[in-house]
Amino acid sequence: MNDIPVIIGRLTESFLLNCRLFALTLLFSLPLGLLIAFGSMSRFQPLKWLIRTFVWIIRGTPLMLQLLIIYFGPGLLNLGFSWPGGTSGRFVAATVAFIINYACYFSEIFRGGIESIPKGQYEAGQVLGMTKSQIFFNVILLQVIKRILPPVGNEVITLVKDTALARIIANKEIIMMAGEYTSKGLIWPLFATGIYFLVFVGVLTLLIGWLEKKLSYFRA
């Protein structure tokens, strides 16, 4: 029961939940964050302030609280829908909470990045007859990406570690799994989880560094 390969196997298996949560959150929160960023810069004032208030609330409250509210809220508030039962429901709820939370963080980084691009870049595009979307995708976007890569990288690394919070709504992620062994008097699985995180973060750090280097060919 307590032999090392079995425990390692179960830790690895539960870490896949952290990885899935990480990947799904990134996949959806990055584009959603861009949409929210556009909303928070909208010239239509009611939309702008609605979005900014929402972002303020999400960024101003603990992710753990958001997980609990999103998981229990629909059922207890009679919202007319509830999460599917069992493990899949808990995972979907966690994923939704993470996506919303991270989209809001990313949106602020995107907004800062977009607003930091000099007006002259837009005007140069306009004068050359480009459309608004041509200017955004062909002139602005890559400059924004270059500028926001360091803060986005930090968020991505924080996300890896935040996935452990999913246990609050009983998602069996790696630390929860290790905790089961701790309660049986075994401490090393807990240390082992640290190695999983370190390796994952290490790989990401290399990847982000590589991307930064790729974009160092120009100055913006």
Place this chain on the structure above:
Amino acid sequence: MPVLEVKDIEKSFGTLQVLKKIDFSLEKGETLAIIGSSGSGKTTLLRCLNFLERPDRGKIIVNHEVIFDAADPVTRRDSELRKKRLHFGLVFQNFNLFPQYTVLKNVTLALELLARERPDYKQRKKAILEEIREKGRNLLAQVGLSDKLDYYPHMISGGQQQRVAIARALALEPDILCFDEPTSALDPELTGEVLKVIRNLAERHTTMIIVTHEMDFARDVADRVIFMDGGVIVEQGSPEEVFGNPREERTKQFLARYKGN
């Protein structure tokens, strides 16, 4: 026959009226220099012609076509303005090159994007793009930068960057090319190379409007000179008239300040 007629353009920012009844015309192949002290509205005028600002009143007529009329809502639409602004080109004081693209790509980007709207783009894509690049190379040769095609903007000097910006504006073959103080962001030793390119364009009878503080250059290159002050055109005429024999007191005072330097 004038290429450009500007009729009673007015523009305010809030309560500050920056342009008042600006009225002038420009013949094909002419070079017009606009001079005037800081804050007199020169930049705003160029920005109005390029639709970076929208005039509150007045008309802009190019080749006898009314491309903008403040009183006609149809001509004020964004979609209309995008096509019509291509009658004008603008070279900015601080270049505004696209940092992530090579010198050649800076010149060709807008043409490549425009080409996508051509009906034969899909079938002839390769040939079209090669034509555009060829055109870009020719323009860069014209401004003396054939050896810098693959450089990125940060790798070349300010004077070279401004010459790229000129080639970029020329690529779209505007009827009227505008310059907003093209040399004032440059170190003094780099202004010469840019002025030489502009002089060259004048000799080829490119229709140009140049806002400048380089009085000797304006006198030398321009066919006509406009002196602006406080948002109005105070005086206009040939360089000999405006510089050599100004009628208005304000023009005299302005020019005296430059002679003093």
